[in-house]
Amino acid sequence: MADLLQHLINGLATGTIYALVALGYTMVYGVLKLINFAHGDVMMVGAYLGYAAAQKLGRTAQSSFLGVLLIFLAAMAGCALLGLAIERFAYRPLRAKPRLTSLITAIGISFTLEYGFQLDFGPLPGAAPRAFPEIIKATEWFVIGDGDVVIWNWQVISLLVAVALMLTLQYLVFRTRFGKAMRAVSFDHRIAALMGIPIDRVIAITFMLGSALAAGAGILYAIKDTAIHPLMGLYVGLKAFVAAVIGGIGHVPGAVAGALLLGLVEEFVVGYTASSWRDAVAFGFLIIVLLVRPEGLFGRVSAEKV
């Protein structure tokens, strides 16, 4: 029983981080109908930027509240710029072209980031994993029994950060002028352009937002795992994409729900069977969900117009 509760908590903690990455996927997909394969790697870059920022701050400053905030902001700002650059140079020139074309550029960028970060000259970090500084000192936040079930402070913090970011996003999308523009672009960007919506700017800002969320997720992930490495984004990105599809891609709360579900499923597989089956079960779960509900759990069923 205690095991079950502990796995539940750990699964939710993993799920919240998937959720942040999945949100970026879903937003970009919403406006561009593009699977941004480089998204997981943007997350990896975010974690490395956070690492660099923490190194700059030094040991005492990095664990203060202000320091942590600064690390998050620095990484998010850095990744927002990266997202902007990727959109501007790799996706925008191809927007009018078939969608698969931008998929290939996304893959190209993903390769460049993954393998580029494995080089070890200049400012590049090299392939070896690095210990992420303990910017949040792990302490037990809540304990049941003799350490049978433990909720860690970082689990609570990452949950809070994730929820805060999601609420902000929800507000942004549904309550602001920009959000309205974004939804319009998502609905039909040709018509949106005719209505005077600057779609270039809207898409660019969407990319920046998604990338900033990924950076936040990257740091939370690094805190959870206590280490970062250049390939960390590969499978997290894939899983987040799976989560977004389970929830119904393009649907914001759906992505969150899908991510939490996926986090739980994975945790239970690892806890009760073997970690080597985790990926198989995660994808099996996805396939079953899609066979039952082809549009994802929350996706709108769209009738095809002829």
Added chain:
Amino acid sequence: MDSAAVRVSSAIPTGLRGLAPFLIAIPILAALQLAVNEMPFLVYIASIVGVNIILAVSLNIVNGMTGQFSIGHAGFMAVGAYIAGKFSLQLRDVAISALPIALSDQILLVAALLIGGSCAALCGFIVGLPSLRLKGDYLAIVTLGFGEIIRVIVQNTEAFGRALGLSGIPQRASFFMVYFWVFLTIVVARRIAASTHGRSLWAIREDEVAAESMGVNTTGYKVRSFVISAFFAGVAGGLFAHFVPIINPGSFTFVKSIELVVMVVAGGLGSTTGSILAAIVLTLLPEAMRSAFIALSGGQASLAQKVDQIRMPIYGILLVLLMLLRPQGLFGNREIWDVLPRWFARRRKGT
């Protein structure tokens, strides 16, 4: 669009028309086999290129011609590689009595390839089924999922050698055998494209609803194209297992599937010759970079030599550039003979 080929073959008696390409190709391949016998490195690279051509051309049947989006091709390859490899490993000491050893080895190899291909085709059928309900990106992620599931199963099966992989598979796949299958795949792909079958696939790709209302059995065609494509991927995997000294799950991850999608898109969706060319170029690119580095460093260990790892980021950047410069892929959805004459015409007009 196939007019050139038709015109050529119309000079040949009808009975021979189907066989003509084989009669031409087999002697050429045999001669090439004799020519490359003494060059193991060339043979190895050429075999890798050949396998990638089969994979790209077969993936093109699903992704290019039918317009379905599959990113799990490495899974089919894994099925073929492991089943065929296991088959040969079990029968490594068996020979067909009436025949010389070399010939019986080749026959067993073909048997192994057919078995591997059939198992992959069966998987292709299973993966094709969801395409009844799923479209576009949803289908893509399901194919990716299937590929990953296959890999995980292999990785957890004792009989398949788990993480260490299968080694000791008899290395029987010769240059001739690889390119015979390359040739076969291309012929099948081209003949599909030129047939009623192919027209139906194009129709599904352009507009599924319209195709259906014109009486095209979309479901059947979609599943069939998955099966054909998976069969050749399985054969490619089987060949791969018979010239690479060891196969392990790390060679069949979704990164491999993605590399194949890249080849198809870079060659131009639906263009068989484009897929072939892209498979050749993209497979040789890292090797060419290696040679270039050695040439630049004058044969000595230098920075470029020390950081052989730099090839991969450059590969990524080149992909982005290729897409920016030719978004429709090398040949769009045409074939090389449709495109080349026009390029030359444009050149001439320019000068």
Added chain:
Amino acid sequence: MSRNSLTLLGLLALVMLCCEKKEGGTTSPAPGSGTGTQASSGSAGAPPSTGNVHAATPAPPGTPLAPGSGGAEGDVVLIGEVGSLTGPEASFGISTRNGIELAVNQANASGGVKGKKIAVRVYDDQSKPEEAANAATRLINQDHVKVILGEVASTNSLAMAQKAQPAGVPMISPSSTNPKVTQVGNYIFRVCFIDPFQGFVMAKFSHENLKVKRAAVLKDQKSDYSLGLTEYFTRTFTEMGGKIVTTEAYAKGDSDFRAQLTAIKGQKPDAIYIPGYYTDVGIIARQARELGIPKKVPLLGGDGWRSEKLFELGGSAIEGSYFSDHYSPDNPSPIVQKFIAEYKQAYGSVPDSLAGLGYDSARVAIAAMKKAPDLSGPAIRDAIAQTKDFPGVAGTISLDENRNAVKPAVVLQVEDGKLKYMTTISP
């Protein structure tokens, strides 16, 4: 349709009937000998060597023909190296490369081999066996290297060995511990001990010195190294009367081990055996302590732990753990101290065990080339095979008749961010 399939079935049955066991002489053809893909060794008249893994009987030395010896480019002796410089195993490949480079630089500073400088050609295999085979083929046939060094991962070494053996180019693997690697043939060597021994060492140490009765195992499902160590540890430990309470698995590249550790914690073991690499172990240790697995339950491991990074990644959580390794850093031997000092100077970090083994493999190869009467494949092979009591940094190397290094292992304890020598266990 049905008639066709019947005919096909009949044909198949006929073929089956024709099948029989091959005659004794050809039970194990060399890879490719049937098709002539690798006819370079067969066509020249030499009998094909035992190229397959299962045939453990080494062919008489000198059977495979040396590759064209026209590759001696002027005054440079070329050594080939294949390593994972990118991909999930890149950090290991880079350590090995640094170790080899250091050894070659030192050898060149002291005059090289037979009056010639040594150059290393390094190829990246992206941690994939087909790329490793490709790189090995290129080194053999294009670059005409004298010796091939590499890989860390046994899968990749196996792939390379099956290219090096028929071509008659000696190959030394610095750190592939799977027994199968050197069974490929008589041109394949290694300078490390093999999995069975290391598993045995830790089982013996934990049972006899630590009095562990109930051990849990956390293995890496994706690494043959880890699976091998797990197998032999489990076997020895059970034979000695201990009990394995649970065996959990992770996959290389995972970074969250809490689920497995939670399961292990439930079994309340006396010790946890984690035969993985430092890249994972540091994180595992941290998460284990975080989950409340008490400090009195030590973590145990193998030579994959040896790295400065272990302390960085594991922090205080790794304190009090034990692992088996090739040598103690306290070893006052000038070779070890010189190696550590020079490595630090060149690459800015303390060498891990992979760097040490890479360094050793290169030095064994260079010493053999110096000793060999000429630089042909068979001559170098014979010289390597005679390696005895070679003072390597990772222990004294003597190669046995199976071309494996026989050397004692040491057990080290992590204490205050340093390694403390515990005991030496001999084979």
